[in-house]
Amino acid sequence: MKTPLIVLMASLPLAGCISFAAKPPPSLLTIQAQSAPAVGQTQDSARGKAIGIQVPSVPQELATARVPVQESATSIAYVKDAQWAESPAKLFARLVSDTLTARMGRVVLSPRETSINAGDMLSGELRQFGMDAARREAVVTFDAALIRDGKPAVEKRRFEAHVPVGRIDRDSVGPALNQAANQVAQQVADWVGR
Incomplete structure (x- = not known):
């Protein structure tokens, strides 16, 4: 009985040295809307048109x-030590929501809230949200699909923004993608608001 206890005691110092997960990066990336709703501003769908935004x-x-x-038409790599705080799709949906509210005065509803008062409905596919190594630029491409309230047709449109970068590394990709995502969000807001 003493032998297993000795083995167990000897292995305890090693428990703190073993890790099965990747080492986290020093910081996580996020994006912020250049046009954001004012704090304390009440939004009312009786006074402003509502829109539901899907991730x-x-x-x-x-x-x-x-x-x-x-890297090429058939090769994708990832930026070393660069990691988003949450999925790019959720970050982008929130950025578009904030931009639509601030620029167009729209009441933006989450997917759960759309059953209450859907109004217009915006969905789509975030096709690119990363770096182009050959062109040394951040690229954001969003294929939007919009169903306007009371209309049976679906409108589709592609939006894209490119922002040049000097280097493709952890420190430069966040600001460049933030700028490109904001450009696309503003284009989407102008299209939805017309």
């Missing part, structure tokens, strides 16, 4: 917290 679908390379780099 966009994404291709597999964006279904991760890592930042993709398109």
Whole structure:
């Protein structure tokens, strides 16, 4: 009985040295809307048109917290030590929501709230949200689908923004993708608001 206890006691110091998960990066990336709703501002769908925004679908390379780099037409890598705080699709949907509220005065509803008063409905696919190594730029491409309230037709439109970067590394990709995402969100807001 003493032998197993000795083995157990000897292995305890090693327990703190063993890790089965990847080491987290020093910080996580996020994006912020350049046009955001004012704090304390009440939104009322009786006075402003409502719109439901769905979290966009994404291709597999964006279904991760890592930042993709398109190296060639058939090769994708990821930026070392760059990781999003949450999925790019959720970050982008929130950015579009804030931009639509601030720029167009729209009452933006989450997917759960759309059963109350859907109004218009915006969905789509976030096709690119990463870096292009050959062109050394951040690229955001969103294929939007809009159903306007009371109309049976679906409007589709592609939005895209490119922002040049000097280097593709952890420190430069966040600001460049934030700028590109805001450009796309503003284009979407102008299209929805017309």
